[in-house]
Amino acid sequence: MNKQRITIIALSIALFALAQYVIYEKIIESRQQELANTYQEGYKKGLTDTAVAVYKQTENCQTTTITIGNFTKTIFDVSCLKVEQKNMTR
DSSP, X not given: OOHHHHHHHHHHHHHHHHHXXXXXXXXXXXXXXXXXXXXXXXXXXXXXXXXXXXXXXXXXXXXXXXXXXTEEEEEOOTHHHHHHHHHHHO
């Protein structure tokens, strides 16, 4: 084999390896973006579900308790106070 043929084969192999690397990187990048999007959608769904749950728990002028770690808060719907104030002034 002459040197020119060996050089062409070596460059072809290097080009093929580079193409494989670029394709692999694109696949990995696409998968990471897909996972990030899935995580973000799950986060948004969790926030929505939490807000809906709190709304439903305080819907009929009831109080509800929220606990995060060692912290606890009792919450209620302030509009219930307005209704009672209107009833008291009559």
